[in-house]
Amino acid sequence: MAQQNADRKPDLHPFFHPQTVAVVGASASPGKVGHTVLTNMIGAGFKGRLIPVNPKGGEIEGLPVAATIAELPRGLDLAVVAVPRRFVVDSLRELGALGARSAIVITAGFKEVGKEGWYLEQEIREVCAEHGMALLGPNCLGMINASAGVNASFAAGQPNPGSIAFFSQSGALCVAILDWAVGANIGFSKFVSLGNKALLDEADMLEYLAQDTETKVILGYIENVEHGEAFLRSAEAVCRQKPVLMIKSGTTAAGAKAASSHTGAIAGSDQAYEAAFRKCGIIRVQDVETLFNLAQAFSAQPLPHGPNLAIVTNAGGPGILAADDCARFGLNMARPEQRTVERLQAFLPPYAGFYNPFDIIGDADAARFRKALEIVIDDPMTHSLLVILTPTPQADVEATARAVVEVGRRRTDKPVFCCFMGMKGVHAGKRILDSAGVPCFEFPEPAVQSIKAMYDHFLRSRRGLPEPFSMERDRERAARVVAEARAKGTLEIVEFQAQEFLAAYGLPTPPTKLARSSDEAVAAAEAMGWPVVLKIASPDISHKSDVGGVAVNVRNAEEVRRTFWDITSRAAKLRPEAYVVGCLVQRMAPPGVKEVIVGFKRDEQFGPLIMFGLGGIYVEVLKDIAFRLAPLSARDAFEIVREIKSYMLLKGVRGEQPVNFEALERIILTISQVAVDFPEILEAEFNPVLVDHDTAIVADVRMTLHS
Numbered sequence: 001m002a003q004q005n006a007d008r009k010p011d012l013h014p015f016f017h018p019q020t021v022a023v024v025g026a027s028a029s030p031g032k033v034g035h036t037v038l039t040n041m042i043g044a045g046f047k048g049r050l051i052p053v054n055p056k057g058g059e060i061e062g063l064p065v066a067a068t069i070a071e072l073p074r075g076l077d078l079a080v081v082a083v084p085r086r087f088v089v090d091s092l093r094e095l096g097a098l099g100a101r102s103a104i105v106i107t108a109g110f111k112e113v114g115k116e117g118w119y120l121e122q123e124i125r126e127v128c129a130e131h132g133m134a135l136l137g138p139n140c141l142g143m144i145n146a147s148a149g150v151n152a153s154f155a156a157g158q159p160n161p162g163s164i165a166f167f168s169q170s171g172a173l174c175v176a177i178l179d180w181a182v183g184a185n186i187g188f189s190k191f192v193s194l195g196n197k198a199l200l201d202e203a204d205m206l207e208y209l210a211q212d213t214e215t216k217v218i219l220g221y222i223e224n225v226e227h228g229e230a231f232l233r234s235a236e237a238v239c240r241q242k243p244v245l246m247i248k249s250g251t252t253a254a255g256a257k258a259a260s261s262h263t264g265a266i267a268g269s270d271q272a273y274e275a276a277f278r279k280c281g282i283i284r285v286q287d288v289e290t291l292f293n294l295a296q297a298f299s300a301q302p303l304p305h306g307p308n309l310a311i312v313t314n315a316g317g318p319g320i321l322a323a324d325d326c327a328r329f330g331l332n333m334a335r336p337e338q339r340t341v342e343r344l345q346a347f348l349p350p351y352a353g354f355y356n357p358f359d360i361i362g363d364a365d366a367a368r369f370r371k372a373l374e375i376v377i378d379d380p381m382t383h384s385l386l387v388i389l390t391p392t393p394q395a396d397v398e399a400t401a402r403a404v405v406e407v408g409r410r411r412t413d414k415p416v417f418c419c420f421m422g423m424k425g426v427h428a429g430k431r432i433l434d435s436a437g438v439p440c441f442e443f444p445e446p447a448v449q450s451i452k453a454m455y456d457h458f459l460r461s462r463r464g465l466p467e468p469f470s471m472e473r474d475r476e477r478a479a480r481v482v483a484e485a486r487a488k489g490t491l492e493i494v495e496f497q498a499q500e501f502l503a504a505y506g507l508p509t510p511p512t513k514l515a516r517s518s519d520e521a522v523a524a525a526e527a528m529g530w531p532v533v534l535k536i537a538s539p540d541i542s543h544k545s546d547v548g549g550v551a552v553n554v555r556n557a558e559e560v561r562r563t564f565w566d567i568t569s570r571a572a573k574l575r576p577e578a579y580v581v582g583c584l585v586q587r588m589a590p591p592g593v594k595e596v597i598v599g600f601k602r603d604e605q606f607g608p609l610i611m612f613g614l615g616g617i618y619v620e621v622l623k624d625i626a627f628r629l630a631p632l633s634a635r636d637a638f639e640i641v642r643e644i645k646s647y648m649l650l651k652g653v654r655g656e657q658p659v660n661f662e663a664l665e666r667i668i669l670t671i672s673q674v675a676v677d678f679p680e681i682l683e684a685e686f687n688p689v690l691v692d693h694d695t696a697i698v699a700d701v702r703m704t705l706h707s
Contacts, residue, residue, distance in 0.1 A: 010134035012200075012208045015102035016145045016190060018077030019048040021152065022100075024069060024091055025082035026052030028060045033106055034082040035060075036154040037142065043158055044144070044151035048077075069094040076100040080142065080152045085109040088138065089123050096131030103128065104152055105138035110196055112139055125198040140195025141171040144178075146188060147214055153193065162187020163216035163299045167205045169194050169223045177288065185434070186292065189214040203227060203234040210238035217298040219291055220246040225273075228605030232280050232629075239281030243298045243457050245291055246282050248273045272603035275610075275627040281460050283453055290446065293439070297450035300437035301415035303458040306383035308334035309451060310376045311357035313388035314364040314395060318421060319357030322386060322444035329452040333357075340379040347371060362392045366399035373407045377414055384451050387418045388444060391425030401429035405436040415454065417447045466633030469669050475677055477504035482678060485705060488539075493703040496537040496584050501703070505670050508663075508697045510589065510690075516582040518564040522557045524585040531555045531588040534563050535700075536571050540578035542702050547574045553588060560585075589699065594650060594659060595688035598668055600630065600675045602682050608675030612640045612668055615688035632672040637665040650691070657693035664689070664696045682706045 021041060027034035034054075038061055041050050052060045057067040066072055069091060072079075079095050081088060081103055088107050095103060110121035121138065128135040136143060142153025147161040155178050166188055168174050174193045181188065189212065192205060202222060209215045218238065225231045238244055250269070277284045285291045309331045313319035326333055333356045341354050348368070353359030360372050369387070377385050387404050391397055397420065408416035418433055418440040420426035433440040441447045481501040485493050493501065496514050503509075511528040514537055515521035525532040536549030544550045548570050551563045564583050571580050595615035600608045606629055613625035626643035628636045641647065641664060652658040667689055674684060683704040690699050 010102060010132055012102070012134055012204070014077040015134050015136070016143070016150070016208070016212075017148050018102075018150065020051070020073060020075075020077045021046065021048060021150075022051045022053055022066070022069075022072050022076055022079045023082065024053040024079055024095075026054050026060055026065065028054075028056075033154045037080050037082055037106070037152060038063075040151040040153060040155070040158070044146065045149040046151075047149055049073075069098070072098055072100075074099050077102065078152060079103045080106065082106040082154075085117075085120065089120065089127060092124050092127045092133070092135075096127055096133055100131075100133055102134035102136070104136045104140065104142050105195075105198075106140060106142060106154060107137075108139040110138045110198075112196060121196060121198050128199055135199040136192070137195035138198060139171070141174045141193030143193070144188065144191040146191075153191075157182040159191060160185065160187035161214075162189055163214065164188050164219060164295045165190040165192075165205075165209045165212065165215040165217070166219040167192040167194055167202065168221040169197070170221060171195065173221055173288075181292075184292075186296070189216075197226065201225075201227065201231075203230040206231075206234040206238045206244065210234075210241055216242065217295050218242055218244045219295055220244070221249070222246060223249050225276075225605050228276065228603070228607065232276060232606065235277075235280035235282055240461065243294075243454075244282045245285055245294050245298075246277065247285055247288065247291055248277075269603070271625075271627045272606050272609050272629070275629045276606045279629045281457075283457065290449070293441070293446045294450050294453050297415075297417070297439045297454060298457075300439060301417070301454070302413060303461075304384040304415050304451060304455045305413070305458060307332045307455055308381055308383040309386060309448065310334040310336070310379070310382040310384070311386045311388060312360065312369070312372050312376055313357055314360055314362050314369070314392060315388065315390040315421075316353070316357075316359050318388045318390065318419065318444060319353070319359055322388060322419070322448060323357055325445050325448040329448050331448065331452055331455065334379065334381045334383070336376070336379050336381060340375055340381075343375045344372065357388075362390070363394040364392075365394055366396045366403050369400045370403035370407060373404065377407060377411050377416070382414065384415045384455075385417070386444065386447055386451070387416065389418070389420045389426065389429070391420075391422045397426050397429035398432060401432040401438075404433065405438055408436075408438060415451065417441070417451060419444050419447050466635050469631065469633055469637075469673070471506075471670065471673055473506065473670075473673065473677075474504040477501075478674075478678070482680065482705065490539055491705045491707055492539065492542055493705070494537075494539055494542055495535065495700050495702065496581065497539060498701045498703060502698060502701060505674060507667065507670055507686075508695060510697050510699060511587040513585050514582060515564070515585050518561040521564045521583055521585050522560045525554070525560050526557070528585070528587045532560070533586045533588050534560065534567055535584045535586065536567050537581040537584050538571060538575075538578045539581075541571060541575055541580075544700075547571045586699070589690045589697075590692070592656075593690040593692045596650075596664070596691060597685065597687040598671050598689050599685035599687065600671055600683065602675070602679075603629075608672070610640070610668065610672055610675070613644050614646050630672040630675045632669055634665070634669065637668045637672075640668065641665060659691045660693060660695055664691050667696055667698065680706050 023038045025034040026038045052065045054065050057065050079100050111118040144151045171193045209218050309326050311322050344354050352361050420429050430440045478501045513524040515524050531553045534551045536544050554563050597615035599611045603609045608630035610628045624644045624646050626640045628640050650659045681703050685702050686698045688699050690697050
């Protein structure tokens with residue numbers, strides 16, 4: 001809980017497992033929120049003391065009513081506040097004075113409606129923080145803990161107890177999902193509508209649910225994270241214990257802020273969330289259907305201990321589709337041992353498929369399915385099993401479903417999934433599988449996708465913590481460059497100014513010299529050797545190519561003089577307000593080098609977002625980019641380089657030597673260190689970084705400071 005003092009952080013056990021609950025604003029009129037909350041608590045089978053609060057007194061639903069908050073017992077565990085907005089602050093203040101431990105504010109009309117509501121929300125936050133009272137909302141649906149008989153919400157329907165926890169910023173989405181889950185017989189351990197998150201937020205939910213013995217898998221829908229560091233800490237801790245699956249909305253570029261660098265233009269909010277989820281181990285999904293497909297898989301089946309999937313099917317076509325999905329999602333088709341093939345050949349028809357996918361033919365009955373499943377799942381090369389059934393006339397769907405359940409129960413160390421294709425003909429079999437906790441899908445793709453997600457989680461859960469990267473650097477020397485730019489009132493540090501900064505971090509650069517005249521340019525070129533590159537040197541011109549400020553492959557003194565005057569005069573004409581210092585003279589890179597870009601942009605929620613991809617002027621067009629959040633580990637640098645689609649170009653094609661990956665990864669780790677060392681740098685970009693089989697050098701650099 002980022003806003004509250006850590007030593008006053010409320011205990012959420014009374015919130016989720018209350019013994020005394022008050023409904024402030026309870027109503028005797030059906031249809032009103034205060035009435036729905038009260039009847040939901042009764043309908044959930046709450047065993048503790050439930051107290052309606054209404055100025056009229058009397059009884060509601062057979063329960064004695066407290067006319068005022070002052071009549072409530074001290075130390076109340078939970079108060080559900082459903083009163084008009086103008087009474088919320090005073091109600092919470094009275095509850096705090098009575099020592100109430102937690103509150104849910106259902107009432108809307110706070111920061112979501114404008115300035116006045118924002119100030120009211122700050123006030124209720126401060127009141128609850130002052131009294132150490134956990135606060136859910138305002139503007140929320142409420143909370144459900146079915147196993148404790150608590151439904152402190154105004155949602156319709158009572159979900160069953162289960163092992164899936166769900167929290168959401170959207171109350172409307174909560175209503176829809178709850179209705180769907182009740183119809184699909186999906187149970188929940190906890191169900192929470194976060195609302196405006198005045199105090200309790202995603203980080204608090206993750207921290208509590210990590211220790212919740214009733215929860216096996218955690219689901220979330222988020223629109224924004226306001227306290228990124230707290231979120232990352234909580235998520236990293238819980239993802240090492242339990243799978244966390246999330247939908248993040250608002251993924252388009254419509255809300256992205258304009259930025260001055262390639263990195264800034266490309267690295268939007270969605271990339272930051274993607275990198276944040278990856279860093280802490282959250283599994284991101286794109287739609288609600290996939291969210292619950294994965295949730296059911298994680299909650300019901302053991303994790304696969306390897307990537308090998310075996311497919312047993314009574315239909316060749318669906319088996320081939322599943323094999324295609326296996327390749328697409330990055331799993332392996334299990335290669336059976338010879339003993340397995342021989343055992344299958346001993347009883348299957350001679351025209352069956354004895355190699356994965358195992359096609360046991362359309363006339364397979366339940367007994368044939370059972371025997372094939374037992375043999376295939378026993379093979380040590382099988383890590384997970386997918387059973388595909390189509391309702392042929394010979395198929396006994398219900399008996400086959402029972403066979404799948406029994407085979408799976410006897411071999412609980414390997415996950416078993418089903419795809420019973422069809423609707424009416426397979427409905428009874430699906431019901432048997434669902435009740436036994438065997439995930440059953442209509443098509444192979446979501447089954448394979450679920451197995452892949454579970455295997456990825458298995459790998460991550462067994463991976464040790466990344467070793468922190470440390471490097472020698474002269475931070476004071478680099479800080480002087482930043483201070484000098486500040487003193488001059490500039491927000492950009494361009495290439496000719498940044499040479500000292502690069503040297504302070506030991507970053508390799510091509511021989512470079514600032515020339516203030518054409519004579520100095522010739523002398524510099526002759527000293528470093530032909531050919532050379534000339535670049536405009538101006539603190540006011542960051543995109544050199546926009547003013548024709550770069551010339552490559554300059555081969556003699558006459559060309560240097562002519563190019564120097566061409567570049568500087570063109571810059572003066574196109575950018576008359578710019579102060580032109582002269583030109584940088586730089587040794588030309590040898591033939592065969594490849595250009596990549598390394599940069600970072602500081603995200604408001606999560607901090608520095610490191611970017612790597614194909615470099616040069618085409619980076620914004622091709623957008624073959626990978627992202628990570630700083631600080632990076634050596635493993636992060638290794639992975640980010642190999643994540644881009646053009647990685648094979650770096651690895652070498654048609655006899656080319658691979659680039660020096662170690663040198664390239666060192667530059668990526670260095671820019672991560674720069675991002676950590678200098679929070680005043682908003683964006684930084686090394687573009688291009690020239691890399692070949694021998695080395696990697698930073699050929700151009702630009703940094704933008706916070707205003």
